[in-house]
Amino acid sequence: MNAVSLKGVSKQFNAGVTALDGIDLDVEPGEFVSLIGPSGCGKSTLLRIIGDLTKPTAGTVQVNGKPAERARRDHEYGIVFQDAVLYDWRTVAKNISLPLELLRWSRTRRNARVKDMMELVELTGFESHHPWQLSGGMQQRVSIARALSFSPTLLLMDEPFGALDEMTRERLNSELLRIWQETSSTVVFVTHSIPEAVFLSTRVVVMSARPGRVAGLVDVDLPQPRTSATREEPRFFELVTRVREQLAAAGAPLGETQEPALVEEPL
Amino acid sequence: MSAIAVEPSRRGIVGALPRAAARALLLPLGLAALWGLWEGYRWLGIRGHWTWPFKVNDTNMPHLSKIWHAFGQPLQPDGPPLRHYLWHYALFTGKEALAGFALGAVIGFLLAVVLAHSTLLRRGLLPYIVVSQTVPILAIAPMVVLGLGTKGVNPWVAVAVIAAYLTFFPVAINTLRGLHSPEPRALELMRSYAAGRWKILWRLRVPASLPYVFSALKISATASVIGAIIGETPASLQGGLGYAIVNFNQYYSTQPANLWATIIACALLGITFFLAVVLLERLVLKRAPEHVA
Numbered sequence: 302m303n304a305v306s307l308k309g310v311s312k313q314f315n316a317g318v319t320a321l322d323g324i325d326l327d328v329e330p331g332e333f334v335s336l337i338g339p340s341g342c343g344k345s346t347l348l349r350i351i352g353d354l355t356k357p358t359a360g361t362v363q364v365n366g367k368p369a370e371r372a373r374r375d376h377e378y379g380i381v382f383q384d385a386v387l388y389d390w391r392t393v394a395k396n397i398s399l400p401l402e403l404l405r406w407s408r409t410r411r412n413a414r415v416k417d418m419m420e421l422v423e424l425t426g427f428e429s430h431h432p433w434q435l436s437g438g439m440q441q442r443v444s445i446a447r448a449l450s451f452s453p454t455l456l457l458m459d460e461p462f463g464a465l466d467e468m469t470r471e472r473l474n475s476e477l478l479r480i481w482q483e484t485s486s487t488v489v490f491v492t493h494s495i496p497e498a499v500f501l502s503t504r505v506v507v508m509s510a511r512p513g514r515v516a517g518l519v520d521v522d523l524p525q526p527r528t529s530a531t532r533e534e535p536r537f538f539e540l541v542t543r544v545r546e547q548l549a550a551a552g553a554p555l556g557e558t559q560e561p562a563l564v565e566e567p568l
Numbered sequence: 569m570s571a572i573a574v575e576p577s578r579r580g581i582v583g584a585l586p587r588a589a590a591r592a593l594l595l596p597l598g599l600a601a602l603w604g605l606w607e608g609y610r611w612l613g614i615r616g617h618w619t620w621p622f623k624v625n626d627t628n629m630p631h632l633s634k635i636w637h638a639f640g641q642p643l644q645p646d647g648p649p650l651r652h653y654l655w656h657y658a659l660f661t662g663k664e665a666l667a668g669f670a671l672g673a674v675i676g677f678l679l680a681v682v683l684a685h686s687t688l689l690r691r692g693l694l695p696y697i698v699v700s701q702t703v704p705i706l707a708i709a710p711m712v713v714l715g716l717g718t719k720g721v722n723p724w725v726a727v728a729v730i731a732a733y734l735t736f737f738p739v740a741i742n743t744l745r746g747l748h749s750p751e752p753r754a755l756e757l758m759r760s761y762a763a764g765r766w767k768i769l770w771r772l773r774v775p776a777s778l779p780y781v782f783s784a785l786k787i788s789a790t791a792s793v794i795g796a797i798i799g800e801t802p803a804s805l806q807g808g809l810g811y812a813i814v815n816f817n818q819y820y821s822t823q824p825a826n827l828w829a830t831i832i833a834c835a836l837l838g839i840t841f842f843l844a845v846v847l848l849e850r851l852v853l854k855r856a857p858e859h860v861a
Contacts, residue, residue, distance in 0.1 A: 354756050374762045386753045390775045390854055399771070403761045431854060 302366045303327045304455055304487040305351055310360035311512075312346055320346045322512035324360070328489060330454065333481055335490045335498035337544065338508030338516075338551070344491045345459050347513065351489060352380055352457050365454060376404065378455040379448030383463045385440035387432035387447075394419070394428040397447045404451055418446040421480060438469040445477070449484060456481075458490045462497070471529070474500055478527055495548070499523075499540045500532060507544060509551035516551035519543050606632055630825050635832065638825035650826060654812065654833040661796050661808040662837055664724050668731025669792035669841070673785060675732065676739025683740070684747040684773070685765065701737050705730065705798055713803040723805045730799030735788040742784035746777025782849040789841035797834060809834050 305328035312321040320343035328334050336344040349355045350362055353369040364372035372378065379400070387396045394415050401411045419425045422442040432440055441461055448456055462470040474497060481488055492498050498505045502521050509516040521540055523531055531537055606629070613624025622628055639651040679697070683690045709730050716726040750772050758768045800810025809830060816827040 349756075352760055354759055373760065376762065378760070380757065380760045382753050382757070384753060386751075386757050388754070388772070388775065390778070400761050402771070403763050403767055 302330075303363070304330045304332065304365060305489060306361075306363040306366075307347075307351070308361045310347070310350060310357045310362060312343065312350065312355070313358045319512040321350075321357070322514050324513070324515055326506060326515060328487060330487050331485060333478075333488045333490065333501055333503045335492055335502040335505045336508060337492055337495065337498045337505055338513065338548070339510045340493065342508040342510040343513030344508055347508075348457050348459050348489060348491050352378060354380075376400070376451055377453055378457050379451070379453040380457045381441070381444050381448045381459065381461045383460040385432070385437075385444040387440055387443055389432055392429050392431055393424065393435070393443050396432065396443055397450050399447060400451050414450055418450050421449070421483065422446045422476070436469075437465055438473060441465065441473065442476070445480065449480070449486070452484070454486055456486050456488045458488060460491050460493070463492070463494075470497070471532075475527075475529065477501065478525075482526065495541050495544050496532070496537075499537060499544060500527060505540075505544055507547040507551060517547040519547065603632055627821060627824050630828060634825045635828040638823075638829045643826075650829055654809075654830060657807065657809045657812045657830075658833050658837050660724070661793070661800065661810065661834075662840075664727045664799070664808065665731050665792040665796040665837070665841065667725070667728035668733075668795055669735050669788060671728060672732035672735025672788060672792065673739050676736035676784070676788075677743050677781070679736065679740045680743035680747060680777075681769065683744055690744075697737065697740060700733075705734065705795065706802060708733070709799050710802040713799070713805075723803055724808075727796055727799035727803055727805060727808075731792040731795035734791045734795035738784040738787045738791070739781065742780040743777055746780030747773045749780065750776045778853055782845065782853060785845045785849075786842060789845045790838045793834070793838040793841055809837070 305326070307324050307326040310321060310324040311319070313319050324347060326334075336347060338344050346355065350357050351364060351369065353362070353373040362369040365377050367375065367377065387393075388399065391399065397415050397418050398406075398411045401414060406414070415428070416425075419428060422445055424439065424442055424446070427435065427439070432443070435443070444461070462473050465473065477488075478501060488501075490498070490501060499519075499521055500523075505519040505521060506515060507517040507519065508514065519540060523534070523536060523540070610624060610629045610631070612618070613629070618624050639654070640649045642649050643653060683693065712730055712733075713723060713726040716729065717723065747769075754772060754776075755768065758772055763771070796808070797810040797813065799805075800808045801814055805811060812830045813827065813834075816823070816830055820827050
């Protein structure tokens with residue numbers, strides 16, 4: 302059974318813009334798949350379709366063998382956005398236990414899990430801090446801990462390190478790989494950084510812009526575990542070049558702009 | 569890990585002490601400045617025979633010392649001093665205002681919750697809620713008092729209803745805004761957890777709205793005192809500050825200081841209400857410093 306299975310997924314917005322067109326993609330359990338493409342290729346939209354945060358216009362979406370909506374209701378995935386989206390009025394520990402409260406876990410069980418999560422993301426000692434007292438990188442770790450707190454098998458990440466500086470980003474990349482291996486989860490990761498996609502992934506999905514289509518797949522055969530030395534291996538550069546060429550072949554314009562926030566009616 | 573550090577605390581012990589001293593000095597300095605302005609204006613006005621915007625004389629602007637003195641003067645020979653009456657008037661009006669404030673805050677909050685969940689109701693009801701505030705309170709107050717009076721309701725409760733009428737509006741409008749304040753991502757996060765409306769309301773919308781609610785409560789706190797004072801007047805209700813104002817108005821030409829002393833009592837009551845809300849906010853609200861109004 303695939304962790305994620307997309308068949309003929311298309312998305313059109315009201316203005317007649319075709320964001321995604323005929324996406325077929327299967328993600329196996331344990332994979333780390335990155336979606337990369339130019340701004341406006343609909344990669345974030347695709348991630349939200351997998352999470353049932355927006356509905357596709359056509360096609361079917363299955364997560365762990367269930368329709369996307371069922372999977373969302375069954376808490377099959379955790380999600381991390383570009384902004385940490387922590388609740389200001391909650392402490393770090395309370396932010397992490399938010400999904401556990403919604404799942405009606407008992408207090409003792411919640412506390413034990415929060416403790417584990419704090420260790421996993423190496424934030425022990427910051428339990429009673431409030432989000433605004435943390436740096437951007439720390440906030441994003443909290444966000445990852447929150448997404449993993451209820452042990453979903455699938456982790457959806459929407460440019461989670463996009464707003465961080467390069468050094469923090471590389472460190473969190475390594476941490477994410479460690480967490481991915483410790484929790485043996487499946488990750489679908491949206492980025493527009495080619496080195497980040499190659500460093501993290503077992504497979505990179507290259508997308509073309511408007512309408513968003515799968516332009517190519519690159520298997521990343523770099524050995525695990527990956528370290529900062531991995532970034533200096535010739536094979537790493539070969540793969541970066543492969544992805545770059547596929548992006549260019551897909552007609553990706555150079556330069557980056559923010560994708561428009563396409564959000565459904567909030568209430 | 570080393571590059572990821574927590575922001576240092578903004579205030580050290582060293583900086584805190586002079587700051588506290590400055591704060592402690594601020595109140596007497598402010599009062600002294602007010603005294604200087606009053607007496608200065610008075611002195612210049614009497615000297616220059618100013619008639620605009622009003623004639624400056626002992627009746628219109630008594631010496632502040634006289635007003636202060638009035639607090640201690642008995643109203644009737646051998647009776648208790650004025651401050652004794654004002655204290656009890658303030659307690660009475662304070663009771664009305666507090667009941668009205670609580671009633672108005674609850675109604676305003678509940679109204680906002682209902683309106684936040686229905687675009688139809690929001691479109692349909694909001695204009696009438698706005699219109700309700702354009703109706704002069706002086707015109708409505710007697711109707712409320714008489715109407716509730718025939719139902720056997722205690723007059724002070726009727727005055728509290730009038731205070732609530734002034735209170736609910738800012739709370740409703742601000743809370744509504746606060747309930748809509750969470751950013752789209754925060755709502756998507758809740759959706760990803762398959763949280764229903766109630767859970768989203770209690771775990772996201774209501775906590776997010778609290779800074780807005782407290783801004784409104786600060787406005788409402790003073791408005792409820794004004795509402796109670798104004799409500800007493802057409803209700804011909806005795807025993808409160810509104811009654812005292814009407815009463816002392818009649819003796820203004822001979823004893824202006826009594827009315828001024830009553831005005832000060834009203835102001836003190838309003839300030840007390842305001843400070844109570846500020847204190848509550850400090851206790852309840854844990855927010856990033858830049859998000860606290």
